[in-house]
Amino acid sequence: MVDVAPDRSATLVHVGVVRSDPRDPIESRLATIAAGLRAVLDEHRPSVVAVERVFAQQNMHTVMGTAQASGVALLVAGERGLPAATHTPTEVKAAITGYGAADKRQVQAMVARILRLDEVPRPADAADALALALCHAWRGDAAGAASGPLTPAQRAWADAERLARG
Template identity: 80%
Template sequence: MAGRRVRVLGIDPGLTRCGVGVVDVAADRSATLVHVGVVRSPADARIEQRLAAIAAGIRVVLEAHRPDVLAVERVFAQNNRNTVMGTAQASGIALLLAAEHGIPAATHTPTEVKAAITGYGNADKRQVQTMVARVLRLDALPTPADAADALALALCHAWRGGGPQAPAQGPLTPAQRAWADAERLARR
């Protein structure tokens, strides 16, 4: 793998703002920004129109930048059911588009991403933005936070050995095991 790079599309799913970030990561873990942005959908539009807008925006990024792999934030339980539903729907769109484009996809929890980027699983948005800017040698913090989170997802995936040949789901990390245990308890 020496000299080889992997191009990762990170997606921070959301209905109003869906962060998208593409990075090239070399075998030595150095990374280069390829693209960053936010796909938006109007909050007053019907759900199918909003999902179509998110899909169209992600398709543009997939076709323009041809990533090797896609990483999306794993949906987690929150108090606001509407937010969880919108995030899950946008996540499903991203995963479907990866399959349609023939690229592997993986999911990562927010805690895994924060730990990979900052070394601390409870880092705040500003800490994540700061580390993403430092890793990618950016002159300014990536904004909005959705865009920074998408870049962090892409970096996390690449740094965890998530090249295009890696299985979408390998052995569970400690954070993933804790998440799975919490989900099992919540179903009882």
Template identity: 75%
Template sequence: MSTLRVLGIDPGLTRCGVGIVDVDRARRATLVHVGVVRTPPDSDIAERLAGIAAGIRTAIDEHRPEAVAVERVFAQQNRQTVMGTAQASGVALLIAAEAGLPAATHTPSEVKAAVTGYGSADKRQVQSMIARILRLDAPPQPADAADALAIALCHAWRRDGASVAGGAAQTPAQRAWADAERVARMYVRPNR
């Protein structure tokens, strides 16, 4: 397969980022679609999750991605926000499975490292790199949309670990990411 189309999802109840990219073997990426599925905060949770599901299904039906990548939910101070994000993430993974698409999750630091070379990059840095990578005139707004594209790119660039590790046709951010993965593997010891 010469190009991989990936749907990236930044899960959330109020704003669920949805971004689709095509990435070729040389790691060049092209924007296919970007948007945000919004649900009203005062609606019933079931209605909000149904709205998110409908938005994701529409993106899949219209753009036919070959894989789905969802940001992995991490604990935050606000328990209600974490619950809503986890529920939206579960809906996204369910929709991918129903569509017969392979799905994966990536941590926020994995995604940031993949697109910026720095796992603690801020929102503006991610948005700026997404605009540069996808050759856009301006960063995608809101940040949820840029995050969804970053998740899709992270997943597409990870599909061929040999190429990432080998250094061929890599961006500086990808080289930094591959270096960080090599160092991390050196310090991981199997459980005995």
């Protein structure tokens, strides 16, 4: 979680990663994630939740896990009456580094620099979550909707959603 001022300067509020035992059944793993997210939202009371939007990946196992965890985060936000926004990894990378194909180390280094941290947040998932929060704060509004012109990834997603609705 981050606080972002109108001048785009940011301050770290909280960072953590909810882990579940990979040997547990999926329903137990998702329940663990939901409980962890509820605890953080109840403690810190954010005004919006930003979640990774799975756009396209080669590894189906990774896509499914990310999509399921994202769905849980959206559900928990909805339970709390919080607006939620989704951003693709490419959008996040572009917002944080200026380059949509940046590697993890570049994103992590920029997150540390933006938040004036002495070291890169660990584990890597923590830095990813902070990058997502910063991306949303810089690209979105308090109601959870993106502001300004759409990125190519956002346009492609919007077009795909329109086609799906028929």
